[in-house]
Amino acid sequence: MNWPVLQQPQSLAYSDAAQWSSGICDCCDDMRDCCCAFWCCPCFACRTSRQWGQCLCLPLLDAFGCIPPITMSMRVSVRYHYGIQGNLCTDCVFSCCCSPCVWCQISREMKKRKLPAVLGDIIHS
Template sequence: MSSKMVVKQPQPVMDHQDSNEWSSGICDCCQDVPECCFAFWCFPCFTCITAKKYGQCLCLPLLDGFGLIPPISMSMRVSMRQRYGIRGDMCNDCVYSFFCTSCSWCQMSREMKRRQIPIVLVNARYQ
């Protein structure tokens, strides 16, 4: 009598958010206090690290200091809205980038953390 071995591989489970709104408000810095403090005390470092996590050049946000409206901050907001399907318009992105630059970067960082789609292995057993 022959025996048949059945191997069952774990399948990835993806958590997906379908919201078309920002997951936090522009002034919800208390949702991630350490990150807010980091942005407050060392804003250039914070923006560079956030841009790198988003997949952009590490030093790109340093170019924001050469204009009236920070072009990199505004571009990142527009790009993030398009990538995650968040409602909004360029006028609001411009206002937030100009008047609330640090809060805007904190909001983008929180959004990236919440919108990451982790792959979780369920029922994985090693024998």
């Protein structure tokens, strides 16, 4: 049975409030995460990826390229999910220059937003 479309999809609108809750260099805002990311970034990235609802070992694929594709895509995913302003160029630069800082920023954002972050298919009943 075909149901009529009652509402058209809306474009993602950004507001002034749609910024990261903390800067890329604000790692000291959460010293526990900062230390974990500094001493064992792969472990921290895997844990953060799992909390976001992705495969636990997904960040380990970053070791196979000069541009860390998983770190960059996770940053883009979080930015898009929460409606945070930004662009792919900035995501790429931050991911290449300081992956631990990116993972810390993602973790802080998830904690501060306290929104469900599990991504996946919509279940139809």
